[in-house]
Amino acid sequence: xxxxxxxxxxxxxxxxxxxxxxxxxxxxxxxxxxxxxxxxxxxxxxxxxxxxxxxxxxxxxxxxxxxxxxxxxxxxxxxxxxxxxxxxxxxxxxxxxxxxxxxxxxxxxxxxxxxxxxxxxxxxxxxxxxxxxxxxxxxxxxxxxxxxxxxxxxxxxxxxxxxxxxxxxxxxxxxxxxxxxxxxxxxxxxxxxxxxxxxxxxxxxxxxxxxxxxxxxxxxxxxxxxxxxxxxxxxxxxxxxxxxxxxxxxxxxxxxxxxxxxxxxxxxxxxxxxx
Numbered sequence: 001x002x003x004x005x006x007x008x009x010x011x012x013x014x015x016x017x018x019x020x021x022x023x024x025x026x027x028x029x030x031x032x033x034x035x036x037x038x039x040x041x042x043x044x045x046x047x048x049x050x051x052x053x054x055x056x057x058x059x060x061x062x063x064x065x066x067x068x069x070x071x072x073x074x075x076x077x078x079x080x081x082x083x084x085x086x087x088x089x090x091x092x093x094x095x096x097x098x099x100x101x102x103x104x105x106x107x108x109x110x111x112x113x114x115x116x117x118x119x120x121x122x123x124x125x126x127x128x129x130x131x132x133x134x135x136x137x138x139x140x141x142x143x144x145x146x147x148x149x150x151x152x153x154x155x156x157x158x159x160x161x162x163x164x165x166x167x168x169x170x171x172x173x174x175x176x177x178x179x180x181x182x183x184x185x186x187x188x189x190x191x192x193x194x195x196x197x198x199x200x201x202x203x204x205x206x207x208x209x210x211x212x213x214x215x216x217x218x219x220x221x222x223x224x225x226x227x228x229x230x231x232x233x234x235x236x237x238x239x240x241x242x243x244x245x246x247x248x249x250x251x252x253x254x255x256x257x258x259x260x261x262x263x264x265x266x267x268x269x270x271x272x273x274x275x
Contacts, residue, residue: 052078053077055129055132056083056117062094064136064247082095085113103117129203129206153237158239160239162243190271198222199222202225223266
C-alpha cells in the first residue's frame with residue numbers, strides 16, 4: 001500500500017520539533033506498508049502540541065531503566081511514568097534520578113502496572129499514551145515513528161512491530177516467535193484483522209484507550225487491547241520497530257512457567273473476546 005505525503009497546515013501553537021520529526025519519518029519508504037490508512041482530517045491541523053505520556057511497567061530493572069528513561073526524546077514526550085511493580089532492587093531510585101515520575105503498584109502483573117499508569121495519565125490530561133518496556137530491548141528513540149500515524153493519519157492504535165523491523169539475533173526467544181505467529185494468526189481468523197506482533201511498544205489516543213475499558217491484569221494485556229480495538233472498529237496500524245537483546249532475564253519468556261502461562265492466557269483471550 002502506497003502512502004503519499006500531503007501538505008498540511010502548521011498551527012502556530014504546534015511544536016516545530018514534533019513536526020520536523022514526523023515529516024522526516026513520513027517521507028521514508030515502506031514504513032506504512034502494513035498500515036490501515038483511512039483518509040481523515042489531520043489532527044495536526046487543529047491540535048495544539050499534544051501531551052504525550054510514556055508508561056513503563058518495571059520489575060527489578062535497575063540495570064536498564066535509567067537507559068530507557070534517558071533515551072526517550074524529551075522534545076516529544078512531556079511525561080515519563082515508571083510504574084514500579086514490587087521491585088526489590090534500585091529500580092525506583094534510578095528511575096527517579098533519571099527524571100521519571102515513579103508510581104508503585106504492589107499487585108504483581110503487567111496489566112496492573114499499566115492500569116496504574118493510565119490512572120496517572122488521566123490526571124495529566126494525556127492526549128497520546130505510549131507503552132514501553134523497561135528492559136531496554138526497545139528503542140525509545142523510535143517514539144516519533146510510533147506516534148506519527150496518530151498525528152498524521154488519525155489512527156487510534158499503533159503497534160510497533162518487531163517482526164517488521166530489524167531484530168538482533170536472539171532478542172526474541174523461539175517461544176516468543178511462535179506465540180506471536182499463533183496469536184496474530186488466530187486474530188486474523190476470528191476477527192479479520194492483520195497484525196504481525198503483540199509487541200509491548202505501542203501508542204494509542206488516550207481517549208480511545210479509555211473506551212476499551214481495559215481489564216486484564218497480567219499476560220493478556222497486549223492482545224486484549226488489539227482485539228478490543230478491532231471489535232470497536234478503531235483505526236489501527238503497525239510500524240516497524242527495531243529490537244535488541246534485553247538487559248537481564250525476562251520475567252515471562254525467560255522462564256518455562258512464564259512462557260506457558262503467557263501462552264495459555266493469550267490463547268484464552270482470543271476466544272474470550274470472540275463471544
